[in-house]
Amino acid sequence: MKSINLEEISKMDKLYRINLINSITGIKPANLIGTKSIEGEMNLAIISSVVHLGSNPPLIGFVMRPSKEVRRDTFDNIMETSCYTINAVGIDFLAKAHYTSAKFESHVSEFEQCQLTPLFDDDFEAPFVGESALKFAMKTVEVLEISNGTKFIIGKVQKILVDPKGLATDGQIDLEKLDIAGVSGLNAYYALKKSSSFPYARPNKLPSWD
Amino acid sequence: MKSINLEEISKMDKLYRINLINSITGIKPANLIGTKSIEGEMNLAIISSVVHLGSNPPLIGFVMRPSKEVRRDTFDNIMETSCYTINAVGIDFLAKAHYTSAKFESHVSEFEQCQLTPLFDDDFEAPFVGESALKFAMKTVEVLEISNGTKFIIGKVQKILVDPKGLATDGQIDLEKLDIAGVSGLNAYYALKKSSSFPYARPNKLPSWD
Numbered sequence: 001m002k003s004i005n006l007e008e009i010s011k012m013d014k015l016y017r018i019n020l021i022n023s024i025t026g027i028k029p030a031n032l033i034g035t036k037s038i039e040g041e042m043n044l045a046i047i048s049s050v051v052h053l054g055s056n057p058p059l060i061g062f063v064m065r066p067s068k069e070v071r072r073d074t075f076d077n078i079m080e081t082s083c084y085t086i087n088a089v090g091i092d093f094l095a096k097a098h099y100t101s102a103k104f105e106s107h108v109s110e111f112e113q114c115q116l117t118p119l120f121d122d123d124f125e126a127p128f129v130g131e132s133a134l135k136f137a138m139k140t141v142e143v144l145e146i147s148n149g150t151k152f153i154i155g156k157v158q159k160i161l162v163d164p165k166g167l168a169t170d171g172q173i174d175l176e177k178l179d180i181a182g183v184s185g186l187n188a189y190y191a192l193k194k195s196s197s198f199p200y201a202r203p204n205k206l207p208s209w210d
Numbered sequence: 211m212k213s214i215n216l217e218e219i220s221k222m223d224k225l226y227r228i229n230l231i232n233s234i235t236g237i238k239p240a241n242l243i244g245t246k247s248i249e250g251e252m253n254l255a256i257i258s259s260v261v262h263l264g265s266n267p268p269l270i271g272f273v274m275r276p277s278k279e280v281r282r283d284t285f286d287n288i289m290e291t292s293c294y295t296i297n298a299v300g301i302d303f304l305a306k307a308h309y310t311s312a313k314f315e316s317h318v319s320e321f322e323q324c325q326l327t328p329l330f331d332d333d334f335e336a337p338f339v340g341e342s343a344l345k346f347a348m349k350t351v352e353v354l355e356i357s358n359g360t361k362f363i364i365g366k367v368q369k370i371l372v373d374p375k376g377l378a379t380d381g382q383i384d385l386e387k388l389d390i391a392g393v394s395g396l397n398a399y400y401a402l403k404k405s406s407s408f409p410y411a412r413p414n415k416l417p418s419w420d
Contacts, residue, residue, distance in 0.1 A: 002377060003331070004370040009268055012381070019381035021265040024346055024370060026239030026298050027385055027392040027402055028262070051259045051273055052238070054358045055231040058219055061273075061356075063261055088236050091405055095417060102411035115419045121213070136234055144354050146271075146364060148264045154356060160214040160234060167212060171222070171229035172395045175237055182237040182392055182402060185382045187410070190402040192237055195301055195391065197398045201312035207305060209325045 023185040030089035030183040032097055033062070034118070034127045035077035042118055042127050044100045044110035045074040048183050050086055058157035059141065060086065065150045073106060078153060082140040083125040087132035091179045094189050096131075121161065133163040133178040233395040240299035240393040242307055243272070244328070244337045245287035252328055252337050254310045254320035255284040258393050260296055268367035269351065270296065275360045283316060288363060292350040293335040297342035301389045304399050306341075331371065343373040343388040 009017060028048035036042050049063035066075035078084050089097040093116065100110040111118045117130030124137045138155035146152055166178035175192045182190040199205075219227060238258035246252050259273035276285035288294050299307040303326065310320040321328045327340030334347045348365035356362055376388035385402045392400040409415075 001371045002374040006368050016381035018265045021268045022262055023383040025260045025262050026390055027237055029236030049261045050235045051261050052232055052235050053360050055228045058231045059358055098408045099411045099416055102413040104413045142357055148269055150263050158216050161211045164212040171226035173233040175394050180236055184385050188407045189405045191405045192400040195399045195401045198308045201309045203312040203314045206309055
Protein backbone atom coordinates (compact mmCIF):
# COMPACT_ATOMS: atom_id res chain seq x y z
CA MET A 1 0.00 0.00 0.00
CA LYS A 2 1.14 3.50 -0.71
CA SER A 3 1.16 5.60 2.47
CA ILE A 4 0.64 9.38 2.44
CA ASN A 5 0.88 11.33 5.68
CA LEU A 6 -0.56 14.70 6.72
CA GLU A 7 2.69 16.56 6.13
CA GLU A 8 2.90 15.21 2.59
CA ILE A 9 -0.75 16.17 2.01
CA SER A 10 -0.12 19.74 3.17
CA LYS A 11 2.90 20.10 0.84
CA MET A 12 1.21 18.64 -2.24
CA ASP A 13 0.59 20.53 -5.45
CA LYS A 14 -2.82 22.16 -4.95
CA LEU A 15 -4.63 20.40 -7.82
CA TYR A 16 -3.16 17.00 -6.89
CA ARG A 17 -4.41 17.47 -3.32
CA ILE A 18 -7.87 18.56 -4.49
CA ASN A 19 -8.11 15.48 -6.74
CA LEU A 20 -6.88 13.12 -4.01
CA ILE A 21 -8.91 14.42 -1.06
CA ASN A 22 -12.04 14.70 -3.21
CA SER A 23 -11.73 11.05 -4.22
CA ILE A 24 -10.75 9.22 -0.99
CA THR A 25 -14.32 9.18 0.32
CA GLY A 26 -15.42 6.79 -2.48
CA ILE A 27 -18.33 7.17 -4.86
CA LYS A 28 -20.58 10.20 -4.39
CA PRO A 29 -24.13 10.85 -5.61
CA ALA A 30 -24.35 13.24 -8.58
CA ASN A 31 -27.26 15.64 -8.06
CA LEU A 32 -28.37 18.97 -9.47
CA ILE A 33 -29.77 21.59 -7.07
CA GLY A 34 -32.48 23.72 -8.72
CA THR A 35 -33.43 27.13 -7.29
CA LYS A 36 -35.22 30.33 -8.24
CA SER A 37 -34.51 33.79 -6.84
CA ILE A 38 -37.30 36.06 -5.57
CA GLU A 39 -36.79 38.03 -8.82
CA GLY A 40 -37.58 34.85 -10.74
CA GLU A 41 -34.09 33.96 -11.99
CA MET A 42 -33.33 30.23 -12.07
CA ASN A 43 -30.07 28.52 -11.13
CA LEU A 44 -28.78 24.99 -11.27
CA ALA A 45 -25.66 23.63 -9.54
CA ILE A 46 -24.13 20.16 -9.55
CA ILE A 47 -23.46 18.91 -6.02
CA SER A 48 -21.85 15.65 -4.84
CA SER A 49 -22.48 16.00 -1.10
CA VAL A 50 -26.16 15.13 -0.66
CA VAL A 51 -26.57 12.94 2.44
CA HIS A 52 -29.47 11.16 4.16
CA LEU A 53 -30.16 12.33 7.74
CA GLY A 54 -33.42 10.67 8.71
CA SER A 55 -36.57 9.12 7.27
CA ASN A 56 -39.26 10.35 9.68
CA PRO A 57 -39.33 13.27 9.24
CA PRO A 58 -37.56 12.89 5.89
CA LEU A 59 -34.42 15.05 6.31
CA ILE A 60 -31.65 15.39 3.73
CA GLY A 61 -28.52 17.54 3.97
CA PHE A 62 -25.90 18.81 1.56
CA VAL A 63 -22.64 20.69 1.90
CA MET A 64 -21.65 23.76 -0.06
CA ARG A 65 -18.99 26.41 0.27
CA PRO A 66 -20.48 29.65 -0.94
CA SER A 67 -17.89 32.16 -2.11
CA LYS A 68 -18.09 35.39 -4.04
CA GLU A 69 -17.48 33.54 -7.27
CA VAL A 70 -18.87 30.05 -6.98
CA ARG A 71 -22.49 29.03 -6.70
CA ARG A 72 -23.33 32.11 -4.66
CA ASP A 73 -26.60 32.34 -6.58
CA THR A 74 -27.79 28.90 -5.50
CA PHE A 75 -26.96 29.54 -1.85
CA ASP A 76 -28.57 33.00 -1.87
CA ASN A 77 -31.72 31.66 -3.56
CA ILE A 78 -32.08 28.97 -0.88
CA MET A 79 -31.59 31.51 1.91
CA GLU A 80 -34.17 33.84 0.32
CA THR A 81 -36.87 31.33 -0.61
CA SER A 82 -36.17 28.23 1.57
CA CYS A 83 -37.07 26.18 -1.53
CA TYR A 84 -34.88 23.98 -3.70
CA THR A 85 -35.04 20.78 -5.68
CA ILE A 86 -32.57 17.88 -5.75
CA ASN A 87 -32.40 16.04 -9.09
CA ALA A 88 -30.44 12.84 -9.75
CA VAL A 89 -28.05 13.10 -12.70
CA GLY A 90 -28.59 10.48 -15.40
CA ILE A 91 -25.86 8.94 -17.55
CA ASP A 92 -27.72 10.34 -20.59
CA PHE A 93 -27.15 14.00 -19.58
CA LEU A 94 -23.81 13.81 -17.77
CA ALA A 95 -22.07 16.48 -19.85
CA LYS A 96 -24.91 18.99 -19.46
CA ALA A 97 -24.97 18.36 -15.71
CA HIS A 98 -21.19 18.69 -15.39
CA TYR A 99 -21.04 22.00 -17.23
CA THR A 100 -23.44 23.64 -14.75
CA SER A 101 -20.26 23.88 -12.61
CA ALA A 102 -18.79 26.57 -14.89
CA LYS A 103 -18.57 29.94 -13.15
CA PHE A 104 -21.25 31.66 -15.18
CA GLU A 105 -21.84 35.30 -14.40
CA SER A 106 -24.46 36.11 -11.84
CA HIS A 107 -28.02 36.09 -13.22
CA VAL A 108 -27.09 33.65 -16.00
CA SER A 109 -29.31 30.55 -15.89
CA GLU A 110 -27.43 27.25 -16.03
CA PHE A 111 -30.66 25.70 -17.35
CA GLU A 112 -30.32 27.79 -20.49
CA GLN A 113 -26.54 27.56 -20.85
CA CYS A 114 -26.53 23.77 -20.48
CA GLN A 115 -29.85 23.18 -22.25
CA LEU A 116 -31.59 21.43 -19.39
CA THR A 117 -35.36 21.80 -19.00
CA PRO A 118 -36.85 23.61 -15.99
CA LEU A 119 -39.98 21.83 -14.81
CA PHE A 120 -42.45 23.29 -12.32
CA ASP A 121 -44.72 21.04 -10.31
CA ASP A 122 -47.87 22.40 -8.69
CA ASP A 123 -47.05 25.58 -6.82
CA PHE A 124 -43.57 24.61 -5.64
CA GLU A 125 -41.36 27.65 -6.28
CA ALA A 126 -38.09 26.01 -7.32
CA PRO A 127 -37.63 24.32 -10.71
CA PHE A 128 -37.00 20.59 -11.14
CA VAL A 129 -34.82 19.24 -13.95
CA GLY A 130 -37.15 17.75 -16.57
CA GLU A 131 -34.51 15.23 -17.74
CA SER A 132 -34.02 13.68 -14.27
CA ALA A 133 -35.70 10.33 -13.49
CA LEU A 134 -35.54 10.84 -9.68
CA LYS A 135 -36.03 14.21 -8.04
CA PHE A 136 -37.52 15.78 -4.95
CA ALA A 137 -38.61 19.14 -3.59
CA MET A 138 -37.01 20.46 -0.37
CA LYS A 139 -37.68 23.16 2.20
CA THR A 140 -34.84 24.39 4.43
CA VAL A 141 -34.94 23.34 8.10
CA GLU A 142 -31.57 24.56 9.35
CA VAL A 143 -28.15 25.65 8.13
CA LEU A 144 -25.09 24.62 10.17
CA GLU A 145 -21.77 26.41 9.87
CA ILE A 146 -18.67 24.20 9.66
CA SER A 147 -15.31 25.46 10.99
CA ASN A 148 -13.78 25.78 7.50
CA GLY A 149 -16.53 28.15 6.31
CA THR A 150 -18.57 25.45 4.61
CA LYS A 151 -22.34 25.38 5.13
CA PHE A 152 -24.35 22.24 5.87
CA ILE A 153 -27.85 22.90 4.52
CA ILE A 154 -30.54 20.66 5.99
CA GLY A 155 -34.01 20.41 4.51
CA LYS A 156 -37.21 18.39 4.67
CA VAL A 157 -38.49 16.46 1.65
CA GLN A 158 -41.79 17.95 0.39
CA LYS A 159 -42.49 15.80 -2.63
CA ILE A 160 -40.80 13.04 -4.63
CA LEU A 161 -41.06 12.54 -8.39
CA VAL A 162 -39.74 9.22 -9.66
CA ASP A 163 -39.95 7.24 -12.88
CA PRO A 164 -42.09 4.29 -11.73
CA LYS A 165 -39.94 1.74 -13.57
CA GLY A 166 -37.24 2.34 -10.93
CA LEU A 167 -39.46 2.09 -7.85
CA ALA A 168 -39.59 -1.39 -6.32
CA THR A 169 -42.58 -2.71 -4.35
CA ASP A 170 -40.67 -2.33 -1.06
CA GLY A 171 -39.93 1.39 -1.65
CA GLN A 172 -36.34 0.95 -2.82
CA ILE A 173 -35.18 2.75 -5.93
CA ASP A 174 -33.19 0.80 -8.51
CA LEU A 175 -30.42 3.19 -9.57
CA GLU A 176 -29.24 0.93 -12.39
CA LYS A 177 -32.70 0.75 -14.00
CA LEU A 178 -32.92 4.55 -13.89
CA ASP A 179 -29.36 4.91 -15.28
CA ILE A 180 -28.36 7.23 -12.45
CA ALA A 181 -24.72 8.33 -12.20
CA GLY A 182 -22.19 8.53 -9.40
CA VAL A 183 -19.19 10.87 -9.31
CA SER A 184 -15.68 10.63 -7.93
CA GLY A 185 -13.40 13.58 -7.33
CA LEU A 186 -14.46 16.63 -9.31
CA ASN A 187 -15.11 15.24 -12.76
CA ALA A 188 -15.05 11.43 -13.04
CA TYR A 189 -18.50 9.94 -13.53
CA TYR A 190 -19.42 6.29 -12.96
CA ALA A 191 -22.28 4.07 -14.09
CA LEU A 192 -23.87 1.86 -11.43
CA LYS A 193 -24.33 -1.88 -11.76
CA LYS A 194 -26.29 -3.77 -9.11
CA SER A 195 -24.01 -6.25 -7.41
CA SER A 196 -25.85 -7.81 -4.46
CA SER A 197 -28.41 -7.26 -1.73
CA PHE A 198 -28.32 -8.74 1.74
CA PRO A 199 -31.07 -9.21 4.31
CA TYR A 200 -31.33 -7.09 7.45
CA ALA A 201 -28.31 -8.23 9.50
CA ARG A 202 -28.96 -10.08 12.77
CA PRO A 203 -26.18 -11.23 15.14
CA ASN A 204 -27.65 -14.73 15.42
CA LYS A 205 -28.04 -15.14 11.66
CA LEU A 206 -24.57 -14.56 10.28
CA PRO A 207 -23.54 -16.43 7.14
CA SER A 208 -20.88 -19.10 7.52
CA TRP A 209 -17.74 -17.34 6.30
CA ASP A 210 -15.87 -20.45 5.14
CA MET B 211 -43.56 10.27 -13.23
CA LYS B 212 -44.96 8.91 -10.02
CA SER B 213 -45.55 11.74 -7.55
CA ILE B 214 -45.42 11.19 -3.76
CA ASN B 215 -46.21 14.09 -1.41
CA LEU B 216 -45.23 14.75 2.21
CA GLU B 217 -48.56 13.58 3.58
CA GLU B 218 -48.23 10.27 1.74
CA ILE B 219 -44.66 9.92 3.02
CA SER B 220 -45.76 10.46 6.62
CA LYS B 221 -48.50 7.82 6.31
CA MET B 222 -46.34 5.17 4.65
CA ASP B 223 -45.57 1.80 6.15
CA LYS B 224 -42.40 2.39 8.20
CA LEU B 225 -40.12 0.00 6.29
CA TYR B 226 -41.34 1.26 2.90
CA ARG B 227 -40.57 4.85 4.00
CA ILE B 228 -37.11 3.88 5.29
CA ASN B 229 -36.32 2.15 1.99
CA LEU B 230 -37.61 5.05 -0.11
CA ILE B 231 -36.07 7.97 1.81
CA ASN B 232 -32.75 6.12 2.15
CA SER B 233 -32.59 5.62 -1.62
CA ILE B 234 -33.74 8.97 -3.09
CA THR B 235 -30.35 10.63 -2.54
CA GLY B 236 -28.72 8.33 -5.13
CA ILE B 237 -25.61 6.22 -4.76
CA LYS B 238 -23.74 6.46 -1.47
CA PRO B 239 -20.16 5.51 -0.58
CA ALA B 240 -19.83 2.27 1.38
CA ASN B 241 -17.26 2.70 4.14
CA LEU B 242 -16.33 0.93 7.36
CA ILE B 243 -15.47 3.03 10.43
CA GLY B 244 -12.82 1.37 12.61
CA THR B 245 -12.38 2.37 16.27
CA LYS B 246 -10.81 1.13 19.49
CA SER B 247 -12.02 1.93 23.00
CA ILE B 248 -9.64 3.11 25.73
CA GLU B 249 -9.97 -0.41 27.16
CA GLY B 250 -8.64 -1.77 23.87
CA GLU B 251 -11.87 -3.21 22.42
CA MET B 252 -12.24 -2.81 18.66
CA ASN B 253 -15.40 -1.94 16.73
CA LEU B 254 -16.31 -1.70 13.08
CA ALA B 255 -19.46 -0.10 11.62
CA ILE B 256 -20.63 0.26 8.03
CA ILE B 257 -21.56 3.86 7.19
CA SER B 258 -22.96 5.34 3.97
CA SER B 259 -22.81 9.03 4.90
CA VAL B 260 -19.13 9.96 4.52
CA VAL B 261 -18.86 13.37 2.84
CA HIS B 262 -16.01 15.62 1.65
CA LEU B 263 -15.85 19.02 3.37
CA GLY B 264 -12.57 20.55 2.25
CA SER B 265 -9.14 19.67 0.88
CA ASN B 266 -6.86 22.13 2.72
CA PRO B 267 -7.04 21.27 5.55
CA PRO B 268 -8.38 17.86 4.51
CA LEU B 269 -11.74 17.66 6.34
CA ILE B 270 -14.22 14.78 6.00
CA GLY B 271 -17.57 14.38 7.79
CA PHE B 272 -20.00 11.57 8.42
CA VAL B 273 -23.44 11.30 9.93
CA MET B 274 -24.51 8.83 12.57
CA ARG B 275 -27.43 8.51 14.92
CA PRO B 276 -26.14 6.98 18.13
CA SER B 277 -28.82 5.22 20.15
CA LYS B 278 -28.73 2.86 23.08
CA GLU B 279 -28.79 -0.11 20.75
CA VAL B 280 -27.10 0.81 17.52
CA ARG B 281 -23.44 1.60 16.96
CA ARG B 282 -23.15 3.24 20.37
CA ASP B 283 -19.71 1.64 20.70
CA THR B 284 -18.33 3.32 17.60
CA PHE B 285 -19.63 6.73 18.64
CA ASP B 286 -18.37 6.35 22.23
CA ASN B 287 -14.94 5.21 21.04
CA ILE B 288 -14.63 8.28 18.79
CA MET B 289 -15.67 10.60 21.63
CA GLU B 290 -13.17 8.93 23.99
CA THR B 291 -10.16 8.66 21.71
CA SER B 292 -10.78 11.19 18.86
CA CYS B 293 -9.33 8.54 16.53
CA TYR B 294 -11.04 6.51 13.82
CA THR B 295 -10.35 5.04 10.42
CA ILE B 296 -12.49 5.17 7.26
CA ASN B 297 -12.10 2.13 4.99
CA ALA B 298 -13.64 1.77 1.52
CA VAL B 299 -15.71 -1.42 1.11
CA GLY B 300 -14.59 -3.63 -1.78
CA ILE B 301 -16.91 -5.79 -3.91
CA ASP B 302 -14.87 -8.82 -2.72
CA PHE B 303 -15.89 -8.41 0.95
CA LEU B 304 -19.38 -6.92 0.63
CA ALA B 305 -21.13 -9.54 2.77
CA LYS B 306 -18.63 -9.24 5.62
CA ALA B 307 -18.92 -5.46 5.52
CA HIS B 308 -22.74 -5.56 5.45
CA TYR B 309 -23.01 -7.87 8.45
CA THR B 310 -21.07 -5.45 10.67
CA SER B 311 -24.47 -3.69 10.84
CA ALA B 312 -25.94 -6.48 13.00
CA LYS B 313 -26.68 -5.29 16.51
CA PHE B 314 -23.99 -7.27 18.25
CA GLU B 315 -23.85 -6.98 22.02
CA SER B 316 -21.63 -4.32 23.45
CA HIS B 317 -17.96 -5.32 23.63
CA VAL B 318 -18.32 -7.79 20.77
CA SER B 319 -15.83 -7.01 17.99
CA GLU B 320 -17.33 -6.84 14.51
CA PHE B 321 -13.84 -7.59 13.16
CA GLU B 322 -14.03 -11.04 14.75
CA GLN B 323 -17.70 -11.72 14.04
CA CYS B 324 -17.38 -10.80 10.37
CA GLN B 325 -13.84 -12.12 9.92
CA LEU B 326 -12.27 -8.88 8.80
CA THR B 327 -8.61 -8.19 9.64
CA PRO B 328 -7.66 -5.35 12.00
CA LEU B 329 -4.52 -3.62 10.76
CA PHE B 330 -2.51 -1.15 12.82
CA ASP B 331 -0.27 1.39 11.13
CA ASP B 332 2.53 3.10 13.05
CA ASP B 333 1.19 4.38 16.35
CA PHE B 334 -2.31 5.36 15.17
CA GLU B 335 -4.70 4.06 17.83
CA ALA B 336 -7.66 2.95 15.68
CA PRO B 337 -7.57 -0.17 13.50
CA PHE B 338 -7.77 -0.11 9.72
CA VAL B 339 -9.48 -2.88 7.74
CA GLY B 340 -6.73 -5.02 6.19
CA GLU B 341 -8.94 -6.05 3.26
CA SER B 342 -9.68 -2.46 2.15
CA ALA B 343 -7.77 -1.03 -0.85
CA LEU B 344 -8.41 2.62 0.14
CA LYS B 345 -8.45 3.80 3.75
CA PHE B 346 -7.48 6.75 5.87
CA ALA B 347 -6.88 7.70 9.50
CA MET B 348 -8.96 10.50 11.04
CA LYS B 349 -8.86 12.71 14.14
CA THR B 350 -12.02 14.46 15.33
CA VAL B 351 -12.23 18.22 14.80
CA GLU B 352 -15.84 18.96 15.80
CA VAL B 353 -19.19 17.25 16.30
CA LEU B 354 -22.33 19.10 15.22
CA GLU B 355 -25.76 18.21 16.55
CA ILE B 356 -28.60 18.04 14.01
CA SER B 357 -32.18 18.83 15.03
CA ASN B 358 -33.34 15.19 14.71
CA GLY B 359 -30.71 13.95 17.21
CA THR B 360 -28.25 12.87 14.53
CA LYS B 361 -24.57 13.77 14.96
CA PHE B 362 -22.35 15.15 12.21
CA ILE B 363 -18.81 14.07 13.06
CA ILE B 364 -16.09 16.11 11.38
CA GLY B 365 -12.48 15.03 11.32
CA LYS B 366 -9.14 15.81 9.72
CA VAL B 367 -7.33 13.25 7.57
CA GLN B 368 -4.08 12.11 9.23
CA LYS B 369 -2.83 9.51 6.78
CA ILE B 370 -4.01 7.80 3.59
CA LEU B 371 -3.26 4.18 2.62
CA VAL B 372 -4.10 3.31 -0.97
CA ASP B 373 -3.34 0.45 -3.34
CA PRO B 374 -1.05 2.24 -5.82
CA LYS B 375 -2.71 0.60 -8.83
CA GLY B 376 -5.74 2.83 -8.19
CA LEU B 377 -3.87 6.12 -7.77
CA ALA B 378 -3.58 8.16 -10.97
CA THR B 379 -0.71 10.57 -11.65
CA ASP B 380 -3.02 13.56 -11.05
CA GLY B 381 -4.06 12.38 -7.57
CA GLN B 382 -7.43 10.93 -8.56
CA ILE B 383 -8.40 7.48 -7.35
CA ASP B 384 -9.88 5.04 -9.85
CA LEU B 385 -12.73 3.38 -7.95
CA GLU B 386 -13.35 0.81 -10.70
CA LYS B 387 -9.73 -0.41 -10.70
CA LEU B 388 -9.90 -0.84 -6.91
CA ASP B 389 -13.31 -2.60 -7.16
CA ILE B 390 -14.84 -0.27 -4.61
CA ALA B 391 -18.58 -0.54 -3.90
CA GLY B 392 -21.42 1.92 -3.61
CA VAL B 393 -24.62 1.38 -1.64
CA SER B 394 -28.22 2.43 -2.08
CA GLY B 395 -30.83 2.36 0.64
CA LEU B 396 -29.86 0.06 3.50
CA ASN B 397 -28.68 -3.06 1.73
CA ALA B 398 -28.35 -2.79 -2.07
CA TYR B 399 -24.72 -2.71 -3.21
CA TYR B 400 -23.53 -1.50 -6.61
CA ALA B 401 -20.35 -2.02 -8.62
CA LEU B 402 -18.86 1.09 -10.27
CA LYS B 403 -18.01 1.37 -13.93
CA LYS B 404 -16.19 4.45 -15.20
CA SER B 405 -18.39 6.26 -17.68
CA SER B 406 -16.76 9.58 -18.61
CA SER B 407 -14.59 12.44 -17.40
CA PHE B 408 -14.93 16.06 -18.39
CA PRO B 409 -12.45 18.94 -18.18
CA TYR B 410 -12.77 21.73 -15.63
CA ALA B 411 -15.88 23.62 -16.81
CA ARG B 412 -15.43 27.18 -18.13
CA PRO B 413 -18.33 29.39 -19.25
CA ASN B 414 -16.57 30.33 -22.49
CA LYS B 415 -15.70 26.73 -23.36
CA LEU B 416 -19.04 24.95 -23.37
CA PRO B 417 -19.52 22.03 -25.77
CA SER B 418 -21.91 22.55 -28.63
CA TRP B 419 -25.08 20.78 -27.43
CA ASP B 420 -26.49 19.95 -30.86
